[in-house]
Amino acid sequence: MIDEVDLDLPVRAALPELEAALGERGAAVLVAPPGTGKTTLVPLALAGTVDGRVIVAEPRRVAVRAAAQRMAWLLGEPVGGRIGYAIRGERRTGPETRVEVVTTGLLVARLQRDPELAGVDAVVLDECHERHLDTDLALAFTADARGALRPDLRLLATSATAAADDLSVALGGPVVTAPDPMHPVDIVWSPPPRPVPPPRGMRVEPALLDHVAATVRRALTGTAGDVLVFLPGRREIDEVTRRLGGIDAEVLTLHGGQDAAHQDAVLGGPTDHRRVVLATSIAETSLTVPGVRVVVDAGLSRRPWTDHARGLDALVTVLASQSSATQRAGRAGRESSGTVYRCWSEAEHAHRDRQDAPEVAHADLAGFALQLARWGTPDGAGIALLDPPPPTAFDAAREVLRGLGLTDEGGRITERGHAVATAGVHPRLGRALLDGARMVGADTAAEVVALLAADVRGDSDDLDERWRAARATNDPRWRAEVRRLRQVEGLPRRGVSVPSPSVSSRTPPSARSAGGATVVALAYPDRLARARGDDAQGYLTTGGAGVELTAGSRLRGSPWLAVADAARGPGDRVARVRLAVPIDEDLAREAAAGWWHDDAVVAWEDGDVVAERRERLGAVVLARRPLAHPDPAAVAAAVREGLAAEGLALLRWDDVATALRARLAFLHAARGDPWPAVDDEALVSRLDEWLDLTRVRRRADLARVKVAPALRHLVPWSEAGRLDELAPQRITTPSGRSVRVDYTDPGAPVVALKVQQAFGWERAPVLAGVPVVVHLLSPAGRPTAVTADLASFWDSGYPQVRAELRGRYPKHAWPEDPRR
Secondary structure, X not given: OHHHOXXXXXXXXXXXXXXXXXXXXXXXXXXXXXXXXXXXXXXXXXXXXXXXXEEEEEOOHHHHHHHHHHHHHHHOOOOOOOEEEEEOOEEEOOOOOOEEEEEHHHHHHHHHHOOOOOOEEEEEEOOHHXXXXXXXXXXXXXXXXXXXXXXXXXXXXXXXXXXXHHHHHHHXXXXXXXXXXXXOEEEEEOOOOOOOOOOEOOEOXXXXXXXXXXXXXXXXXXXXXXXXXXXXXXXXXXXXXXXXXXXXXXEEEXXXXXXXXXXXXXXXXXXXXXXXXXXXXXXXXXXXXXXXXXXXXXXXXXXXXXXXXXXXXEEEEEEOXXXXXXXXXXXXXXXOOEEEEEOOOHHXXXXXXXXXOOHHHOOOOHXXXXXXXXXXXXXXXXXXXXXXXXXXXXXXXXXXXXXXXXXXXXXXXXXHHHHHHOOOOOHHHHHHHHHHHHHHXXXXXXXXXXXXXXOOOOOOOEHHHXXXXXXXXXXHHXXXXXXXXXXXXXXXXXXXXXXXXXXXXXXXXXXOOHHHHHHHHHHOHHXXXXXXXXXXXXXXXXXXXXXXXXXXXXXXXXXXXXXXXXXXXOOOOOEEXXXXXXXXXXXXXXXXXXXXXXXXXXXXXXXXXXXXXXEEEOOEEEEEEEOOOXXXXXXXXXXXXXXXXXXXXXXXXXXXXXXXXXXXXXXXXXXXXXXXXXXXXXXXXXXXXXXXXXXXXXXXXXXXXXXXXXXXXXXXXXXXXXXXXXXXXXEEOOOOOEXXXXXXXXXXXXXXXXXXXXXXXXXOOEEOOEEOEEEEEOOOOOEEEEEOOXXXXXXXXXXXXXXXXXXXXXXXOOOOOOOO
């Protein structure tokens, strides 16, 4: 087929080496920059070397259609003949199809159904450097199938970056590099005139969007050719479009949420008018926008992020990496020399991440984990995953699957899990679709799941209102997804009668559409939320997250909510509910049955021991009953937990206990073992050795514990008799007076006494080998001198003290030599 294409793109020079590598090793990695022909010419070349079909897997749907249309155009024939494609809900192939372009998600699904890939002789995994979850799975599963079932299958991974060593190891094939014919691209550093705060959550500062629009206007006056503008998302595209009103150019947009006709019009090539194309990162490597000579890069990307501890996921805006910026700049130099305007400084660029993190490092892994379980490798062991999933995130995902009933306790996929895995949506939504269809009818389940899966926009946080709006406007993306979901295998073809979503939103929550509530509750059982207080603005979810409604939400006052979407921005105390529906407790119990527990709880909570039986849905406690006879060992453990958390101040430290602790601290500092350390950390770590907790049931009991006798249990019996010898509470002066020893500073004991009381000591007393620090006072008790070297003081310091005090206190003795 390649012989039919009269197009000399750079990748042609690498085809002989590539075909030789595949012929010898059966697998290879092709490194080729965007625009060199790797997505279109390589599959056509492979089709001429095998008898069966060539599958080309792309990470994005828009890239699938664009690649198929480009190859068909090169062959001078329509899509659906020798060149076909398949995306979710749409397929254009025929009996003559030799090259089929699919999404990586569809390839994963096909491998799950038919690991041998019957009729397929070659697989091309395109844009592997983007490291989407489906891309990683497709690579691992294909390599596994090739090794175990299809050694004749040719496997090629392509990458736009030179970092291909990991791919080479995973596939067991060499790296082939195509020449890079990129024309020179001038870099113009164009930071905003004033500093702009970095993105927070999804928020992008309007000042940066103003600057991007101004930079586009600047580019239109200073350069030729179409302008490709990189922005993080649809909202920013809309905002910059509005700011570009009145420019002498056609403003177009390109993102994954558009219909095929709109995307095809942008990718179809230049027109008579100069174009400004505002695009998300889909134009970074997967697509070539013809006619582009100028790139304006806002320097931002959007990626999925999951708060695994709270069960919340969202998209967040981040600074684009250096690698991403390089790929974007390259779009200006594919057809001729070009220019890139970067809306940040060169100094800032040097501090950006070098590469984008793989999606497995930060995304929701529930779908990823379900596919691994379906493949028979629940923990991912033994297959060629480029990066292992982070343990915390992976454990959280597997816990979600278990709670949904999609895997068993050992992580193995269940019958329900198999059914959900084929639905083509997130496992949560697949569970809601299939279980919801049996509970509220297939039509209702499909409509609500489509509303969640298609990301239908709206201003209201009330799902019922969003649902009614989608029906009223007959939203095309939503309606197409509804049609697709109605065809999912296992979905009942006849639904039950459910309340209409046209019920007024002013009616009580119990009268609203129960169908929508049921479906959302089934999808997000760990986000069922009960109101914390009477105003019902703040809620606690079954997953343990705190969420709250906005001040003007119509959902306020609902005792329970099923939360479909909530976002917690940087610095926010709790997440804000963005989409939810009222439910009742009975539905919560049914939908979150996997999160139901009836536990005996003995723990330290809110400053005291709690001993009770709790019925709960995850973190939401439904009922409490006191435990009459809690396990003493559990109570002791709770007390230890309290002492560790709040400190030993929970005990009553009287003067005797405090003094004993100070003496022991001194001996530990002076002699070490076997004299025990008695700081808080040491005492807490050895609680069971010195503190009897058998009679402690609550916080108040701790204050009645006699601490001093308890502390003595830490002193070995062989040393107990020497405590008073080595660290006496009092010592006797030469005059026969007893003075208290202060051990507050464990490094040096202190005695305070009047000067006359020290007469007769040649040197300071020594305790446990440590000289006592002597605080000498005047006859009136005022400080006069402090010394640990009393012998030197008598020689050098005392004469001055004697001269000063003898006149002031003439009735007291002031001998010239106080040592006699």
